[in-house]
Amino acid sequence: MKHFPLIALIALSLLGCSNQPSIENKKKVPLVQVQPVRRASIARTLSTTGEVVAVVTVNIVPTVEGTVVFQPWREGDRIKRNEKLVGIERAAYHAEVEAAKATLAIARAKLADLRADARPEEVAKSRAAIADLEAAARFNKSDLERTSKLVSSGSLPGEAFDKAQTVYLSSQAKLAAGREQLRLLENGPTKTAIAVQRALVDEAASRLSLTKVKLSECVIQAPFAGTITKVFVRPGDQASSKSPLLEISDPSSSVIRFHVPEAQSTSVHPGQPLKVQFDAYPGQKFSARIDRVYPELERRTRTRTVEAKLEKKEEKSSLSLVPGMFARLKLALQTVPDAIVVPSDAIVVTPKGATVVYTVRGNKAFQLKVVPGIEEDGKTQLLQGVKPGDLVVVAGNEKLKDGAPVRLPKKQGGAE
Template identity: 20%
Template sequence: MARKLHRMRRAALAIGVAFAAAATISACSEKNAYVAPPPPRIDVALPVKQTVTRYLYATGNTVAVNDIALVARVQGFLQEIDYKDGDEVKAGTRLFVIEQEPYQLALEQAQAGKAAADASVKQSQADYQRQVDLLKQRVVAQSTVDQSAAARDADLAKQKQSEADVKQAELNLSYTEVKAPFDGLVTARQVSVGELVGTGGATTLANIVQLDPIYVNFNVSEQDVLRIRAAMAKRGLKPQDLKKVPVEIGLQTEEGYPHKGLLDYASPTVTASTGTLAARGVFDNKGRPLLPGFFARVRVPLGAEPDMLLVPDRAIGSDQSGRYLLIAGKDDVVEQRTVQIGQLVGELRVITAGINPDDRVVVSGLLTAVPGQKIEPQMKTLTAAATDGVVQ
């Protein structure tokens, strides 16, 4: 009887252990069940809507308006150098003097020749008049009058020749003084006092460069030419109003485009081999901040465009299909939207096509936001960008 009771107790204990184990397993199973993580919190913002000045961007180089060589146009020994290397001079300032005595003597000789020619003309004219009077009195023959007229005409020709000789001599004498043809800076002299110049051709004495105003040459593409023409037409400007179009430039070490000028020239044709058109701007250069040969960033305003949409430039991605933005769409599911971009305004980029004003654009957490997955949008407000001094 006791043995039977013991067996019953053992069986009850086994059943209890089995139930306890089953309960433990069930509790562990409920505790380890997979629970989906909440959607990630992602910052989104509506595009900024503002008026943006559209620009044409190019690169160019500064060029002197005038840059010429000062040459000796007559032969002789250099007598004077009347400036210091690098001087800023006014138009008409005497810079070099070539020995003048030979040319002064040549002038005096030409003047003496002219005086003799004048006397001969006076004599032959009087003789011709006498012969005419005698012919009327039938004292001389017609042939005598004709000979007198021929002598007079020859003397008149010599008189004209002598006048030309005097002018040539005066011109040669003037060439002995080399003067500045315009306001500018004179470079270092290339000759020395006492040196023979003008032999075998023109001798370069120095160069003079005009720095104010200054040109900036640049090229624009055929597409940009069409954009400029469209912008001019929109503003009511005609081709003859070309010089009213503003141009702005900035140097490599400068922020933005601090130098303001006007479009001065545009080639009448597009170069077929390059598909570009040569253009030029002119800029005041007081104080000479611009020197010939500088590299310059160029922009030409094409006019203000209202209600342009802008997003942070960092929010724009790219793949094989082009540029795109991530949008928090219906039910907060991320969409990838292909867009067309425009110029950079501060830290914002103009979006010309692909989004609407009420689209919620993902502006941070781009690696976390996956197209097709749901997010928890956190609305942010973008600040409008300043439109002055922007770069592309």
Template identity: 25%
Template sequence: MQSFSLSRAVLVLTAVLSMSVRAAAQAPNMPPPQVTVVTLETRDVPVVYEYPGRIVASREVEVRARVGGILLGREFEEGARVKKGDLLFRIDPATYQAQVALAKAQVAQAAAQLSQARRSEERALALTKRGASSQSTLDDAVSARELAEAQVEAAEAQLRTAQLSLDYATVTAPVAGITSLEQVPEGSLLSTGDLLTKISQIDPVYANFSAADTEAATIRDMIEKSTLEGVDEASGLTVEIVFGDGATYGETGQIDFTSTSIDTETGTILSRAVMPNPNAKLLPGQFVRLKLNGLVARDAILIPAEALMQGPQGVFVYTVDDENVAAVAPIEIDRQIADGYLVKSGLKAGDRLITKGVVKVRPGAPVEPVATDGGKEAAAPKETAQR
């Protein structure tokens, strides 16, 4: 019985070995895997940088009392939009009206004194010419007239000062924007300089964002080396805003400021874009995403994401030579653009790249290309940068 079992085991083992040998013999005769191959071309690829940003008012103006007195009333709705020159507050004008009236009377008094001084000067001059009066008397008359003229000027200046104080009792909006809460209730006694409210100017608004210093340096370097075209400096870039729900803001802006120093804590460079905001859709404090448009990478190579492989030594792709033999090509990636990647080094125009079926490919093994004229379609740029 033992002999029979041993013999049976030997037969099974022999059969398995025989099948393995036949499979190994047939492996070299298996057809090469079918793969999709494209011929790479260089092209101009739009490059879009995207950053998180925050909206701030272009101006924050504090409205303060320029004269003291009782606050009689507020003439605006808190949080409402106001135009430049709109009435905001009324301060009790009674004291200042009285000061204006007094100043006007002083001007009239000074003017009357000036008229009298001029008549006295004319009489003294006539008498002096006839020899009926001394030169000293004429000199005194001239001095009196000059003093009266100075007194008129002083009175008129006092009137202007009083009128300004009266005007300041009516507080108007210095700029257009949105008002904050009232800081002082009606009936309060104000002192000069007391804060009444604040106005945020929101048309236009600023969108602040920060870029990594290395990325900012890369952009400058690419512009200087003419590998990016379309703008001469950062202020020539157009800025597009995307809201949290994916909707795009209907207005575009421009970069108007870039810091000349690097934040030592974050390693970033602060920049600012000016955005039109006629309908107040952008509010101070709002977080958005900013897209920087206007840069184009010239003579670039763009490969589809599906062609990219990751190995112990880094990223690589498979290329095919003239004999349809696959080879590993280590590459360096510049940046991702939509579903593709800009290649920094490792590939050139004319290389044949395997884009589909890469999992079946072995280095040095033959492949069967099923498409060789898809380079233009596969490398077509998509203008949305993923940063």
């Protein structure tokens, strides 16, 4: 009886040693997590960035030079089509219009006289008028010479010379017309003379129209309704035919412009849908469609320019596009509506470079070679190797071997 405690202790020790291997073997069997292979829609997408651009944007550049006398606009002002934008002062153009009017009036009067019989009192009156015209012409010539000297010395602006020259030329034209009228009155008109005078009337009318067109170019109107985006001059500035006065754009022409790398440049086409996010509207996604694909790649960046427009439902919302807004775009280049997909974590690349997944059957993991396709949002399309319903290992597959025993968590049907 003295030795019983010792014998009992030895027996318990041997019993414990006999159970140790089974516990250790259980701990060596790896615990894995699985998910079923399923069919789902998957798309090959392109994520890129772009910006909002107003396609209809123009610089307002004058065709005449002179002092800006009208320009009340500021950046952000809305304008209507044909609304007056800028007025430029050119006194010489006003004088030319008046001179052209006078020339036309004289030509018409002369034609009327040619068609009427000459009377003695008309001849006398014509001679007196010529004397007045000669005196006016001499005065205007002297005034032109004086003005030329003052302009050369800098005492007067160049416009003064233009105006004096126009007045002088007008007086010369009137004098020449008066002399011709007197000759016709004295000699009597011929059919040819009447025809020539009719042509001169037409010429004078055309010249008047031309001077009016030149004068109208001093007033610049809005080519379309839009918004003033840049202002380059203020009243009092000198307008130049090489410098813009204003920049205007039409906000309704806004598009989202972005660039697609050469590798995907042939996968985009008009009508293709995409999702857009704007930093100005955080957390919101908007639907859009490609509206235009440029016909060639940019040589420097090797990209293709693409323009997209928001869907009609988005345009009717409170969304307001402002040129220059930053945009983040996600474009589906290829969509497979019924693809065989697995979680991307299920795919393992072996040391030899093979792409495999592990499927679980009967508490064992079996290695299968697969051919991956499109990858999107943590899921990957498999072109071959598995079928829907197969259980693939998504966690614990890093060191698995073909045919190795595995354990599943209780929630997935295993017994830990």
